[in-house]
Amino acid sequence: xxxxxxxxxxxxxxxxxxxxxxxxxxxxxxxxxxxxxxxxxxxxxxxxxxxxxxxxxxxxxxxxxxxxxxxxxxxxxxxxxxxxxxxxxxxxxxxxxxxxxxxxxxxxxxxxxxxxxxxxxxxxxxxxxxxxxxxxxxxxxxxxxxxxxxxxxxxxxxxxxxxxxxxxxxxxxxxxxxxxxxxxxxxxxxxxxxxxxxxxxxxxxxxxxxxxxxxxxxxxxxxxxxxxxxxxxxxxxxxxxxxxxxxxxxxxxxxxxxxxxxxxxxxxxxxxxxxxxxxxxxxxxxxxxxxxxxxxxxxxxxxxxxxxxxxxxxxxxxxxxxxxxxxxxxxxxxxxxxxxxxxxxxxxxxxxxxxxxxxxxxxxxxxxxxxxxxxxxxxxxxxxxxxxxxxxxxxxxxxxxxxxxxxxxxxxxxxxxxxxxxxxxxxxxxxxxxxxxxxxxxxxxxxxxxxxxxxxxxxxxxxxxxxxxxxxxxxxxxxxxxxxxxxxxxxxxxxxxxxxxxxxxxxxxxxxxxxxxxxxxxxxxxxxxxxxxxxxxxxxxxxxxxxxxxxxxxxxxxxx
Numbered sequence: 068x069x070x071x072x073x074x075x076x077x078x079x080x081x082x083x084x085x086x087x088x089x090x091x092x093x094x095x096x097x098x099x100x101x102x103x104x105x106x107x108x109x110x111x112x113x114x115x116x117x118x119x120x121x122x123x124x125x126x127x128x129x130x131x132x133x134x135x136x137x138x139x140x141x142x143x144x145x146x147x148x149x150x151x152x153x154x155x156x157x158x159x160x161x162x163x164x165x166x167x168x169x170x171x172x173x174x175x176x177x178x179x180x181x182x183x184x185x186x187x188x189x190x191x192x193x194x195x196x197x198x199x200x201x202x203x204x205x206x207x208x209x210x211x212x213x214x215x216x217x218x219x220x221x222x223x224x225x226x227x228x229x230x231x232x233x234x235x236x237x238x239x240x241x242x243x244x245x246x247x248x249x250x251x252x253x254x255x256x257x258x259x260x261x262x263x264x265x266x267x268x269x270x271x272x273x274x275x276x277x278x279x280x281x282x283x284x285x286x287x288x289x290x291x292x293x294x295x296x297x298x299x300x301x302x303x304x305x306x307x308x309x310x311x312x313x314x315x316x317x318x319x320x321x322x323x324x325x326x327x328x329x330x331x332x333x334x335x336x337x338x339x340x341x342x343x344x345x346x347x348x349x350x351x352x353x354x355x356x357x358x359x360x361x362x363x364x365x366x367x368x369x370x371x372x373x374x375x376x377x378x379x380x381x382x383x384x385x386x387x388x389x390x391x392x393x394x395x396x397x398x399x400x401x402x403x404x405x406x407x408x409x410x411x412x413x414x415x416x417x418x419x420x421x422x423x424x425x426x427x428x429x430x431x432x433x434x435x436x437x438x439x440x441x442x443x444x445x446x447x448x449x450x451x452x453x454x455x456x457x458x459x460x461x462x463x464x465x466x467x468x469x470x471x472x473x474x475x476x477x478x479x480x481x482x483x484x485x486x487x488x489x490x491x492x493x494x495x496x497x498x499x500x501x502x503x504x505x506x507x508x509x510x511x512x513x514x515x516x517x518x519x520x521x522x523x524x525x526x527x528x529x530x531x532x533x534x535x536x537x538x539x540x541x542x543x544x545x546x547x548x549x550x551x552x553x554x555x556x557x558x559x560x561x562x563x564x565x566x567x568x569x570x571x572x573x574x575x576x577x578x579x580x581x582x583x584x585x586x587x588x589x590x591x592x593x594x595x596x597x598x599x600x601x602x603x604x605x606x607x608x609x610x611x612x613x614x615x616x617x618x619x620x621x622x623x624x625x626x627x
Contacts, residue, residue, distance in 0.1 A: 078203075081203045082190075082193075082194070082197075085190065085193055085203070085207050085210070086186065086190045088207075089185070089186040089189040089190055089193075089210065089211075089214060090182070090183070090186040092185075092186075092211075092215065093182050093183070093184075093185040093186045093214075093215075094182055096185075096215070096487075096488055096490070096495070097110050097181065097182060097185065097223055097488070097495045098110060098178070098181075098182045098495070099492045099495075099496075100492040100493065100495055100496025101178045101181075101182075101495070101496055102178075104498070105174070105175050105178055106171070106172060106174050106175055107174065107498060107499055108174075108178075108496050108497060108498045108499060109121075109174060109177055109178060109181070109496075109497050109499060110177070110178055110181035110182060110223065110495055110496070111181065111223060111224050111225045111227075111495065111496075111497055112224050112225060112494065112495070112497055113224070113225050113497060114497045114499060114500075114530050114533075115225075115526075115527045115528075115529065115530055115532075115548060116225035116226065116527075117177060117225060117227075117497065117533075118530040118531075118532040118533035118534075118548065119154075119155070119156075119532050119548055119549060120155075120157060120177050120180075120227055120228070121173035121174060121176075121177050121532070121533050121536060122173075122532040122533060122535065122536045123155075123156040123157050123158075123161050124157070124160075124161045124164060124168045124173040124176045124177060124180075125168060125173050125536040125540070126140075126156065126161070126536070126540070127156070127158055127161035127162055127165070128161070128162075128165050128168065128169065129539075129540055137151070137156075137158065138150060138151050138152050138321065138324050139151065139324075141543055142535065142540055142543050142544065142547075143532075143543075143544050143546070143547025143548075143549055144544075144545070144546070144547050144549075144554060144556060144557065145519045145543035145544060145545055145586070145587075146519060146543070146586065146587050147556055149547065149549055149550070149554070150324065150325070151549060152271070152321060152324045152325035153271065153325055153445065153550075154549040154550065155226075155228040155269075155270050155272075156549070157180075157227070157228050157231075157268075157269055157270070158268045159264070159265055159267075159268025159269055160180055160231065160268070160269060162268075164176045164179065164180060167179055173533075173536060174499065177227065180227055180231070181223065181227050181230065184219075184222075184223070184227060184230035184231050184232075184233075185214045185215055185219050185223065185230065186214065187214075187231070187233035188213055188214040188219060188230070188231075188232050188233045188236075189210040189211060189213060189214020189215060190210060190214070190233070191210075191233040191234075191235075191236040191237045191240070192209055192210040192212075192213035192214060192236045192457065192460045193206050193207055193209065193210030194206075194236065194237070194240055195209075195236040195237075195239055195240045195243070195457075195460075195461065196209035196210060196460060196461055196464035196465075197464075198240055198243055198244060198247075198249075199243070199402065199461060199464065199465065200464050200465060200468040202464075202468045204467070204475070205463075205464045205465075205466075205467035205468040205475065206464050206468075208463055208464060208467050208475070208479045208482075209460040209461060209463050209464030209467075210460065211479075211482075211483075212456070212459055212460040212463045212482065212486070213236065213456050213457055213459075213460035215486070215487070215488065216379070216456040216459075216460075216486065217351075217352075217354075217355045217378075217379050217380070217381040217382070217383075217486060217488075218379030218380070218452055218453050218456050219232075219379070219488075220354045220355055220379070220488035220489070221352065221354060221355075221375055221376055221377065221378055221379035222376070222379065223354075223488070223495065224354060224375065224376045225376055226376060228269055228270040228273075229270065229273065229450060229453075231269045231270075232273065232453055233262075233265075234262035234263070234265045234266040234269070234277070235262075235266070235273075235277060235453065235454070235457060236457060237258075237261075237262040238259060238262045238263060238266075238277065238281060239281075239284065239457075240258075241255060241258035241259040241262065242259065242285070242303055242307055244258070245258075245303045245306070245307075246288075246296070246299050246300045246303040247299075248299065252306060255303070255306060255310075256306065256310050259307060259310045259311075260310050260313065260314055263277075263310070263311065263314045264314055264317070264318070267314070267318050267321075271325065271445075272445055272446055272447070272450070273450075275443065275445070275446060276416075276446055276450070276451055276454070278311070279416070279437075279443075280409075280412075280413060280416070280451070280454050281311075283409065283412050283413075284409050285300075285304055285307070287405050287408050287409050287412075288300055288405060289301075289304070290405070290408075291401040291402070291404055291405035291408075292401065293401070340444070340446075340447060340448065341377060341447040341448055341449050342417070342418055342419035342420075342421065342423060342448045342449060343380055343414075343417040343418050343419070343423075343448060343449045343451075343452060344423045344424065344425065344426065345418070345422065345423065345424045346423075346424050346425040346426075347378050347380045347381060347449075348380050348381060348382050349381070350378070350381060351381050351383075352375035352378045352381065353375050353489070353494065354375055354488055354489045354494050355375075355381050355486070355488060355489065356489070377447065377449050377450070378449070379449070379450075379452055379453070379456075380417070380449065380452045380455070382459070382486075383482075383485035383486055384485060385478070385481045385482050385485050385486075386459055386482070386485075386486075389459070389462060389463050389466055389478070389482070390407075390459075390462060392466055392478075393462045393463075393465060393466040394407075396466060396469045396470075397465055397466070397469065400465070402465065403462070403465065406458050406461050406462055406465075407458070407462075409454070409458050410454075410455050410458035410459065410462075413451055413452070413454035413455045413458065414452070414455050415432055415434065416434065416438075416448065416451045416454075417448050417449055417450075417451040417452040417455065418432060418448070419432070419434060419438060419448045420432055420433075420434045420435040420438060463478075463482070466478070467479065499530070499533065500530070501530075501533070501534060501537060502534070502594055502595070502615055502616035502617050503615035503616050504592070504614055504615030504616055504617045504619075505534040505535075505537045505538055505615075506537060506615075509614065509615045510538055510541065510542075510615075511541075512614065513590070513612055513614055513619040513621070514541075514542055514589075514590050514592070514619065515542075515589070516541050516542065517541075517542060517543060518542045518543065518589040518590050519542070519543050519544075519545055519586070519587055519588050519589045519590075520542045520543065520544055520545065520588070520589065520590045520591075520592055521544070521545040521546060521582075521583075521586075521588045521590070521591045521592070522534070522535075522544060522545075522546060522592045522593075522594075523566060523591070523592070523593040523594065523597050523598065523601060524566060524594065524597055525544075525545075525546030525547075525548075525563070525566050525567075526546050526547065526548045526553055526566075526567065527548050527567075528566060528567055529594065531544060531546060531547065531548070532547065532548050532549070542590075545557070545586050545588050546563070553567070557586075560578065560581065560582045560585075560586075561573070561578045562575070562578045562579050562581075562582045563582060566598070569598070575600070575604060576604060576607055579604050579605075580608070583622055588622050589621070589622055590619060590620065590621055590622060591605055591619070591620045591622065592617050592618070592619050593605075593617060593618050593620075594616065594617050595613075595616050595617060595618070601618075602618070605620040608620075608622070608623060609621055609622060609623055
């Protein structure tokens with residue numbers, strides 16, 4: 068088949084209209100609160116994770132312009148520092164949005180990135196579905212299922228790196244188009260390499276799961292296609308493998324940096340960490356619950372408590388019906404059975420080696436060996452469910468393409484009513500609090516450049532990453548939040564642990580001095596309204612100074 072030289076103008080126009088509709092929907096669902104105060108509020112809840120991403124949006128331009136290693140810094144966890152290779156510092160998006168960050172600041176840049184994420188995911192799934200169905204409307208519904216799924220809703224809370232999953236459908240689309248002879252080999256290499264590189268530059272964990280699940284998808288494709296298509300698919304597979312190896316060689320310095328440094332998170336995660344509980348597929352969360360779904364809500368307390376940021380597997384009552392109807396309508400389709408097989412294997416990976424239902428183990432799966440491998444140990448299994456959502460989007464598009472128009476509209480409406488994210492704007496908006504001390508150079512009156520500063524609250528208990536970025540990375544932090552698990556180099560200090568747990572510390576004055584001395588702290592900055600113990604503890608060794616919503620203590624030289 069001769070490769071196509073381009074899409075007809077009508078197809079391109081419909082694609083553009085669908086993309087605009089997705090973007091408008093993303094803004095309407097997730098952006099109403101943030102757009103009311105675009106430089107003072109961010110999309111999502113909490114603020115600490117968003118602080119890491121805002122720090123990252125500033126960090127990459129700063130590191131490049133000052134000739135610093137962007138993957139190694141002592142700005143956090145000083146004086147030892149931290150290897151950022153395993154951290155979701157979104158290097159690719161940070162560089163792409165550099166002009167926005169420079170012009171409007173990291174808050175606006177993060178809001179732009181967050182609101183683009185669902186629209187990009189939906190549009191990439193739409194393109195994949197349209198390649199399979201050759202129909203615009205059914206494919207648009209498939210794009211909605213993927214881009215506005217409960218997985219996306221859960222990640223829009225505070226994980227923009229996981230919400231940026233648009234490379235996954237694009238990689239599949241590139242392979243499909245080449246296997247069908249609809250694109251040249253040269254163009255195929257580019258169309259596959261770009262989403263792979265994009266995925267790598269967003270989050271290493273997602274790139275690892277894409278590597279594994281892409282291999283699974285290709286194996287399934289070879290099994291289900293007919294003999295004639297198999298010949299073309301083998302050629303596509305060989306070129307895809309060469310392209311993948313090329314991407315790995317291109318990113319080898321980053322990968323080597325990551326592997327040599329190690330990952331403290333993986334050291335505490337056994338193979339199969341944070342598995343999918345099957346009950347979560349029936350349990351709406353805070354960001355997917357509506358009044359007509361509340362009878363199901365009690366299950367969510369059993370399934371990982373209220374951590375709805377890792378509960379993106381709720382499928383509602385209509386998605387299973389879609390699967391049943393698709394099997395009935397398309398049972399002779401090789402594509403149907405291949406898609407179902409891929410969804411089943413992705414689901415197995417999300418479940419992990421032990422099958423849980425409502426917190427209780429009910430069975431085993433033979434996945435222990437692969438999940439215990441060094442790289443796979445870094446993966447939180449429940450996140451693999453994003454690939455199940457991609458398969459469900461394809462099934463939905465295939466089914467709607469077979470149904471009469473009225474039935475397709477009814478099905479799409481039912482899906483929307485059960486899967487639409489929360490319509491409460493407060494679910495998607497966090498107002499940022501920045502003590503005046505960190506703005507307009509006020510910090511210079513109490514802290515010197517390159518000082519090692521202990522900020523209270525530290526880590527995920529506050530937003531010190533964002534505050535540090537507001538100063539232009541002028542000082543180093545004893546703490547920081549670039550690791551989901553506080554590093555042992557700090558967690559071993561009872562004083563540091565108590566900032567998170569509020570547990571009493573035996574001999575608090577002695578333990579505080581040990582932390583200050585061994586971590587060579589120059590200044591302690593406590594935000595007003597925090598733990599009152601600090602005033603008494605620091606008052607015993609230094610005189611505090613209240614300025615700009617914080618109290619600053621200069622650690623005496625004899626303690627440093």
